Amino acid sequence: MPRIAYVNGQYVAHTDAMVHIEDRGYQFADGVYEVCEVRHGLIVDLTRHLDRLNRSLGELRIAWPMSRAALTQVIRQTLRRNHVRNGLFYLQVTRGVARRDHVFPKEGTPSSIVVTAKSTDPTIVAKKNASGIKAITVRDNRWDRVDIKTVGLLPNALARQQAKEAGAQEAIYIDHNGMVKEGAATNVWIVDADGILVTRPAEHGILRGITRTTLIDVAGKLDLPVAERYFSVEEMMSAREVFITAATSICFPVVSIDGQTIANGHPGSVSQKIREAFFDVAEKTVI
Template identity: 45%
Template sequence: MSRIVYVNGRFLPYEEATIPIMDRGFLFADGIYEVSAVLNGRLVDNEAHLARLDRSLAEIGIRNPHDAAGWTRLEEELVARNGLKEGVVYMQVTRGVAERDFVFPSDGTPPTVVMFTQAKSIAANPLADRGAKVVSVEDLRWKRRDIKSVALLAQVLAKQHAAAAGASEAWMHEDGFVTEGGSSTAFIITQDGRIVTRPLSTAILPGITRRAVMRLAEEQGLTVEERAFTLEEAFGAAEAFFTSASAFVMPIVEIDGRRIGGGQPGPLTRRLRGLYLEMAAA
């Protein structure tokens, strides 16, 4: 059976889904997206994802076409129609279809809404057992990275560079400091057990999994520091990991060819992953 997707009020087979070429998301990357994880057929930390979607839309002046309850109903129906047990729901809202012009359309053009599911192994991802390799790249993105824009070319190039190097993720850096991963939040664990991640600002996306992991760590009495860190500090870390909706907590065993810790997933990272999995399955 074909995968069912959602386009502008309709659930339909993937093969029948189309968007006009004048859609501003296609022409200008004028849109916002969000991704929620699904575990055991249930959405994970979904309210926080929808709140971030609403914020991102507001930041670029696109009307949110649904409230949180409406989005959730659509997501749950899409999950049910596709029989998705584990994976993600992707949501995208663009400024809609209008004649190509840099200025926003002034005729009340309705936004375009697209949603689809992707089956992924998240909880039992083999990469979590062996650990991920990461390479560093210069951060070439725009200055409003706190907005979850569909303009992802810099991240595409960074992730492709990582793939060509046999790595699973790219850590972007700017002015000597790590900003974030191509599609994730960067963390290190110092030799004395402090969990370090960059503070929120317009330089990084406010990660939903980031926030949950920090809360879980603090509930366990672990020390969390929000501060910038350099690649050199990361090379000397006891452990490192990244977080995202599609990876949860992913241990890092190598950065730029240098082994991190003992070259295997560290005990504190494993503990944090276990805590997150417990939360997600609750």
Template identity: 50%
Template sequence: MSRISYVNGAYVRHMNAVVHIDDRGYQFADAVYEGITVRHGRMVDLEPHLDRLWRSMGELRIAPPMLRRPMRFVFREVIRRNRIENGFLYIQISRGVARRDHAFPAAPLQASLIVTLKRLDVDGIIRRAEVGVKAFSEDDIRWGRCDVKSTSLLPNILAKQSAKEKGGFEAVLVDVQGFVTEGSSTNMWIVRRDGVVQTRSTADNILPGITRATLMRLARELQIKVVEEAFTLKDAKGAAEMFLSSSTGCATPIVELDGQKIGDGTPGPVATRLVEAYRKYMDA
């Protein structure tokens, strides 16, 4: 069965899905995006994702292409037409099509909306979390508005590729002061030796992860203490545990960083409890 995608008002075969060459998303990365996990046909954390999408559009002054209610319908229709139970729904909104010029067009534009869906092995993600992954630190060279989920991701791509070439799953981004900011596509956490979970505050120019927020709520329910404070690369390497979070990463333990074991080199009890809690949350 051919994949079906949504492009500016039409449901089309994915292989035939195109946008105009003058779309500002293509020309300038003048666009925002969201990615939503689909589990058993249900979108996980749909409303928080929409909240963040609307915030990103507002920060870049992109007029929403439609209201929330019809957009929810489009998402569900893409899922229905693809007959996918477990997948990854990708939403991208650009400012629209205009003659190439750096400044915003004077005349109002109709924003472009594309929605795609691909299969995602959610159970495989859980199994990966039971083993853990390796990561490598990279300099954070991204722009100064990382709170906006922009499609301008070249620094993230370069960091991820560098980590991959070293045999890592993810890049741990480090700022000029030596503090960990995020991963190339994830939020970062450590478990201190005193058992407290620590993650950087979203007020410190990092993306407010949707899975991050859900994990914080689940941690409170499990009576796991979480503090929102910056930590250094040295802190991470000396932590009892370290893990990443994202819509497609759950709470995946990082068991090795820059060739050095984190803790005893295996997934720790705190991350393990959070993975199980998140799995139950998705399956509820």
């Protein structure tokens, strides 16, 4: 069954989908995006993803390409046309097509939108959860507004490639003070010496992950204490558990960082409890 994409008002074959060469997303990374999980035919945390999209668009002064209700229907229709029951959708909104110039195009230039969807294999995630993943640390070299979910991901891509070449699956950014920030595509958590779940505060230095936000709700349901505070590389290395969170992986345990074993080198019990309870707490929207 061929994949279908939604591009600026039309559903087209994925292989034929295209945007104009002067789309500002292509030339300036002048756009934002969201990725959202689909599980058993249900969209996970759609409201929070659209809320964050609204914030990202507002921060960059990009107009919504359509109403929120209309976009919700486009997302559902794209998922249906691609027969996705377990997988994800990706949506991207840019400032639109205009003659190349650094300043914004004239008022009224329509935003551009692309929505795609694909199925994924849940067993791949299950295997990573069972064995844990490896990570490396890298110095943060991104722009200062990583709280906006923009398509400007070149530093993230280079960090992920560095991780791959080191035999790892994620790169964890470290700030100039030696404090942990976030992963190249994830938020980072530890279980500290007192058994408290710790993650960096979601100020402008990291992205406020949707899974991160829902996980705090999950922890509340499980009576697990949570602290949003800074923590160092040294504290991370000596933590009881380290794990990363993202929309398409929920909660991956990290068992090795920079070649050093974390705790006993096996996935911990806290991340397992969170993962098992996550979908009981997360919002679920029927496709």
